[in-house]
Amino acid sequence: MRIHSLKRLASILLFFAAICATSLPAADSRPNFLFVLTDDQSYGMMGCDGNELTRTPNIDQLAREGVYFDRAYVTSAICTPSRISIFLSQYERKHGVNFNSGTSVAPEAWAKSYPVIMRENGYYTGYIGKNHAPIGKGGYNSGLMEESFDYFYAGHGHIRFYPKDVHEIFEGATYDTQVEIVNEGAQDFMSYEHRLDGAVRFLDERPADKPFCLSICLNLPHSAGTGTMQQRESDDETYKSLYRDIEIPLPEHYVAKDEIETPRLPADVLRASERQASYNFVDTPEALKERTIRQMQSMTGIDRLIGNLRTKLETEGVDDNTIIIFCSDHGLFMGQHGLGGKALCYEQTTHVPMIVFDPELPTVLRGARCNELVQTIDIAATMLDLAEIEKPDTFQGLSLRPLLSGQGGAIRDHAFTENLWVTHFGNPRIEAVQGKRWKYIRYYRNDCVPASVKIQVAKDLGIKSSTMLYGIHDNEIAVYRNHAEASLRGEQPIYEELFDLETDPDELNNLIDDPAAKTQLEELRIVWKQQLTKVRGKGFPAVLRYTVDSEKDYKSK
Secondary structure, eight states: OHHHHHHHHHHHHHHHHHHHHHHSOOOOOSOEEEEEEESSOOTTSSGGGTOSSSOOHHHHHHHHHSEEETTEEOSBSSHHHHHHHHHHTOOHHHHOOOTTSOEEEOHHHHTTSHHHHHHHTTOEEEEEEEEOOOBSTTGGGSSHHHHTSSEEEEEESOOOSSGGGTOGGGTTOSOOSHHHHHHHHHHHHHSSSOOOTTOEESSSSOOTTSOEEEEEEOOOSSHHHHTTOOOOTTSOGGGTTTTTTSOOOOOTTBOOGGGOSSOSSOTTTOOGGGSOGGGGGGGSHHHHHHHHHHHHHHHHHHHHHHHHHHHHHHHTTOGGGEEEEEEESOOOEESBTTOEESOSOSHHHHEEOEEEEOTTOOGGGTTEEEOSOEETTHHHHHHHHHTTOOOOTTOOOOOOHHHHTTOOSOSOSOEEEEEOOOSTTOOOEEEEEEOSSEEEEEEEOOOSOOHHHHHHHHHHHTOOHHHHHHOOOTHHHHHHHHHHHHGGGTOOOSEEEEEETTTOTTOOOOOTTOGGGHHHHHHHHHHHHHHHHHHHOSSOOSEEEOSTTTOTTOOOO
C-alpha cells in the first residue's frame, strides 16, 4: 500500500514538473558575442600577422582557432568616422559624422546601430573602454550612449593610458592602467554579480537566460595612450621593462624628417608641415624606437586581456557558445616614406587585422587565412546574421557568414575607403577603390587655412590654440557637406595614384602614367564612380547639429 502511494505521488510530481517545464521560457541558445576593437593598430603588429618581436600568444592562438582575414580594410582611417561606421554599418559619406563635420549621430540613426538592435532582440549588451562617437543631441553629453546599453563602463574621447586621470567613471577600478581597467570591467560584465563601482548598469546581474553582446573598445596602441605612459610604480612590469633589452629595428622604407628629399606626396596635395604635433615622434629614429617599444608593450597587454577574457568565458561555461571578433579601427604611419599620422588611404592606414573565432567553425576553417576583401562595416552585419536578426536596410556592410561557413567565394569585388577629415592639419580629401590586385586613389584640393596660421593668430590674441584648432562652428557644417558632395558633382582630382599591390605591396611605384596599366586605370575609374555613388546613398545624413555654437559644453574629444 505504501509502495503504491509513493508511485502515485511520484507520477503526480512528474506530471507537474512537466507542466512547469513547458511553461518556463527556454534559455536563448543564440551565440554570445565578444567584440574587441583596438586603436591605431596597423596590420603586422602581432605574431599572427608577421611580427617576430611582439609577444601576442593569446591572439595568435585565437587566429589559429578562428579565421584570420588577410584583406580587411576600414572605410575611413580616423577614429570617429571609423567607429561610427562600425556601429551603423555605413560609410562616412552616408552617416556624415567626423571631427570636422559639426554633427552628431541622430537618435533615429543610432536606433539602427548594432548594439541597439541586438538589445531590442533579446541580447544583454555591454560597452567598455573608449567611446569616440558623439551620439544624440549634445553629442558626448547627451547620455544616449550610456542609456543604450545594459552595462556601460567607458569614457568619452581619449581615455589615455591612465583612464582615472581623465574620467571619473573609472575611479573605482583597482588598477590604474587602461588595459587592466578594461579587463576589470569585462570580468564584471561577464560575471553574475556586478560589483565594480562606477559602471552604469540597468540590471544588478547578467541574466542567465539571455545571450550577451559585449563591445570592448580600446584607446591603444594609439598615441593618446602610448604617449601618456609614465612607467609609474603601480604599472605592471610589462609597461616598464618589456622589450627594452632588445634592438628595435626601424620600419622598412623609414625616412627621418631631416632626410626627406622628395616628399611622398606633392606639397600642394599633402601639407605635411601642418601635421598634428602629436605625430612628431616619427621624425627621429630615437623617438620612433621609444614609441615603438610602448606600442609593443601595449599590444602584449592587450594580448593578456584576450587571454583573461577567454579564461573568464571558460569559467562561466560559455566559451563553447561565444563568438570572438578582434579588429582595429585603422592603422598608423610610423615614419614610412617620412609620413606620420593617419587619414591617408594607403595600406599602412587602411589595412587592419581582423580575426573571427566561432566555436561552430567547420574544422577545415580553423586557422584558415581568408584572402577575400572585407571591411569593418561588415562586422555589424555579421553579428546580426549569426544572431539570426534581420539587418536594417540602412546597413551597407555585408555578412561574413558565407566565409565562416565554408561556402567560399567573394562577398565584394572592391573595397572603398575615403578621407573627409579635411582640415588645417594639411590632409586632403581622398577617395580610393581597390580590388585584390589594383588600387586607385584620388586626391582633392585642401583650401583650409593652415594650422600654423591659426596657432599664430591664437597666440597674437591670447586665445588657446586648442580652441582655435578643435572648435567646430556652424559654418563648417556646410564646408564638410560640400566636401562630401563635390566629387559627385564632378569636381576633378588634383592628383591620382595607381598601384599594383601584387608586385608592389608597399605602394612605392605610382603607375598612373604607365601606358601598360592604362586598362586597369580606366576600369578602376569606372568602379570608383560606381562605388562613390553607392556608398553615398540618397538623402541627407541622419545627423544633428553639434558645434561650439550649439553646445554650451561642446567638446571635440
